[in-house]
Amino acid sequence: xxxxAPGGLPAAPAPPPSPLEPxxxxxxxxxxxxxxxxxxxxxxxxxxxxxxxxxxxxxALTGSWPFGVGFGGVLLxxxxxxxxxxxxxxxxxxxxxxxxxxxRHGLLVRRLSIVPxxxxxxxxxxxxxxxxxxxxxxxxxxxxxAASDARVPGLRPAEASRLRDRLTxxxxxxxxxx
Numbered sequence: 001x002x003x004x005a006p007g008g009l010p011a012a013p014a015p016p017p018s019p020l021e022p023x024x025x026x027x028x029x030x031x032x033x034x035x036x037x038x039x040x041x042x043x044x045x046x047x048x049x050x051x052x053x054x055x056x057x058x059x060a061l062t063g064s065w066p067f068g069v070g071f072g073g074v075l076l077x078x079x080x081x082x083x084x085x086x087x088x089x090x091x092x093x094x095x096x097x098x099x100x101x102x103x104r105h106g107l108l109v110r111r112l113s114i115v116p117x118x119x120x121x122x123x124x125x126x127x128x129x130x131x132x133x134x135x136x137x138x139x140x141x142x143x144x145x146a147a148s149d150a151r152v153p154g155l156r157p158a159e160a161s162r163l164r165d166r167l168t169x170x171x172x173x174x175x176x177x178x
Contacts, residue, residue: 027095027102035134036154040085042130048078094152101167103150113150119143120171123164139163
């Protein structure tokens with residue numbers, strides 16, 4: 001196959017990836033369960049139902065237009081937030097590398113956390129009632145610096161336990177070399 005560009009000139013090499021690109025293609029990203037979408041939508045619906053209910057009752061009793069505008073605003077916010085929840089959950093991912101764990105999330109502000117195994121102090125697995133109802137758990141990594149804690153939500157309990165055990169073992173192995 002000829003890699004020359006039209007006119008017989010050699011093809012230009014592909015540009016290097018931008019250093020601002022937070023999702024490296026050199027790792028195998030693991031996605032989280034899309035059931036987390038339902039958990040987040042249920043949380044949203046409870047809050048929206050309470051606020052919309054209060055505004056709806058106020059509008060029905062007084063007939064005052066600000067209640068109606070507020071009610072409409074809450075419904076528009078709920079639709080916008082539902083769309084962002086779906087996209088935000090799909091943006092979550094994690095990757096296990098030899099020396100560290102990468103956690104990515106975010107839509108507008110994309111965030112990549114890199115947690116070296118040797119810096120982990122402990123790994124927590126938690127699941128609230130709503131997460132348990134959907135068979136989900138969250139893995140929380142704690143390091144010496146409180147600001148560098150990372151979490152991976154929306155994992156099946158078996159995967160959360162496997163990740164916790166693996167991260168703990170790797171953290172202990174790496175810490176012995178310090």
